[in-house]
Amino acid sequence: MARAPAHTSRRQLRLIAEGSARTADELVGSPLIELEGVGKDYVTGPEVVHALIDVELSIPRGQFVAIVGASGSGKSTLMNILGCLDRPSYGQYRLGGVDVGVRSVDDRALVRNRLIGFVFQGFNLLPRTSALENVELPLLYRGTPKRERRRLALQALDQVGLLGRASHRPNELSGGQQQRVAIARALVTRPPVLLADEPTGNLDSKTTREVMDLLEQLVADEGITLVLVTHEEDIAARAHRVISVRDGKIERDDYNTSPPSGRPSGPTALESAP
């Protein structure tokens, strides 16, 4: 069942840890995300809750996938497992060929740091800390030297169009700006995967469009794989592929054949952003 033998995984993880430039290329070949028979059970008192049951999922590099489903459907659990925040009770989760489901706590921290960028509904920026320092945070845990950290963080802020707000604190930024800082934080490590959990849930429709344009542009220009949880249909409609989760199972897996029209392309939207 395991396509990648354990020693290969370990070697790859080491390559990832070393931040080798080859790593990203090596990850391109196989499907980036592969779930095989993944399930998650929670024991709450006498009951066992089957939050996720036998999920099979394969996401190639560069795909924009929307995950939809009612609350309690298991989509949060799926996202937590995809984000290596949680480990499956059974089954295998390979990220870039590395079996990450069985790794230790610190290994999973490493995977989150190297391969995954998170964008949360509530932004989760550190309060009373400048945008720049927030963006630097993942690099801090990578041991990047200060000067290099600053350079990469400024570059990421530039990419989301917030170079001029580098020294602003989260409470001095609008919701849309805060989410763009969070996206810059997710981008700064150049991860192959971006996991966004209701990224526009706290935003109005105008800023929602700006943030979505930015995310789509990253998929298009950077080849980033975007997995996005949403309950808004028009957002799901922008994805290449929509996965519906219900009762812990993947109920539907649809490909959007034609991207919705009537929206400006990424770069234009970014340039017109405030």
Place this chain on the structure above:
Amino acid sequence: MSAIWESVWLALCSIGRSKLRSMLTVLGVLIGTAAVVTVVALGESAREQVSAQIQSLGSNLIYIFNASGEGQSQAGERAGYRLSVRDAEAIRRQVTGLKAITVYSSTAAQVGSEFESARVDVVGADQDYVTVRGYEVVSGRDLTLLEVQGKAKVCLIGQTASTKLFGSADPVGHSVRIGRHRFSVVGRLSPKGQTPFGTDQDDRIIMPIGSWHARVSPGKAGRVDMIIASAPDSATVDGLRNQMDQVMLEQHRTPPDGKRSYRLLTQDTFRQNEEEIYGVLSVVLVSVAAISLFVGGVGVMNIMLVSVNERRREIGTRLAVGARRRDIRWQFLAEAMTLTTLGGIAGLGLAQGGIEVLEDRLGWAMQLNFAAVLTALGTSLTLGLVFGLLPAQRAARLDPIEALRHE
């Protein structure tokens, strides 16, 4: 190394974000550190002070006192076993190797000069008193053997008594009056300061013991309060002490109850007693200070636990972007240690202030020495480490999903 400074810097930033709370948190550590440092400085200074006072009594001294207490001295007194000038004479004749030996009796009396009148200690002694006690005659001359034998109406005067009676004038050549007797001042003594027992050794006039018995304190002819001998060096003190004991036993037949009517003490005995007292005192004071440090540490732990709880979302975010457990643990540990060290530094400042006040009140020279500073910083750092461990551990053990869910 740079990683450590980076952690410290981040900790300082975090502390800076809640200044008031941080200040209140470290108050316990601050006071505890200040208490420890002040107490150590005070103890050291007191020890030096007492040591200097004991030194001021003279050097390598052997004392003979009248035994007192337990009713036995009254029995002895009735039987006539009291120290007398004759005992001193016997020792002077029979014990060889003593540097000097003298007698001492004292009483407070109203003493007048042509300017002033004041209450001063009046000491009866002999020509060797100044030598034994290590005074120096800074003006005029010492008492002579002839004056002592002849019970002459002369005296020496100490610094304090001189100032009281004569102001800044040189008293030598003037006279003092006690009751209806006049004594001419033949010499002025160098100042010595306080004894370990708190009496001013300079607030006195010294006259021949015969004269003292005849004119100042009549009715106790020949009796003295103590005999003081000085050995040439510390090695001979014990031997000479035993010889003196032998002579005294012969002089004073053993009383019916078998107890000696006198006590022999050496200067070392004082020193040991004082050391013991200060040893106990330091242990007590340092214990109190240690308890306050402990309480301060518990305060830091308490606030750190609250802080970990409040910052669950921050911890979750850090874990999500790739912080390992040890990163989180170290972050909170660094924060606790930075906090307590800041408290320690502030405590040193407070101690410096306290020491200045104490110096002023006690008139002792005290100072914050390097060891005290090192102790304070070491203690506060350790305090942060010990009491920061539990909160840091708790932070590191947080489940990222739970932590991120926290509002």
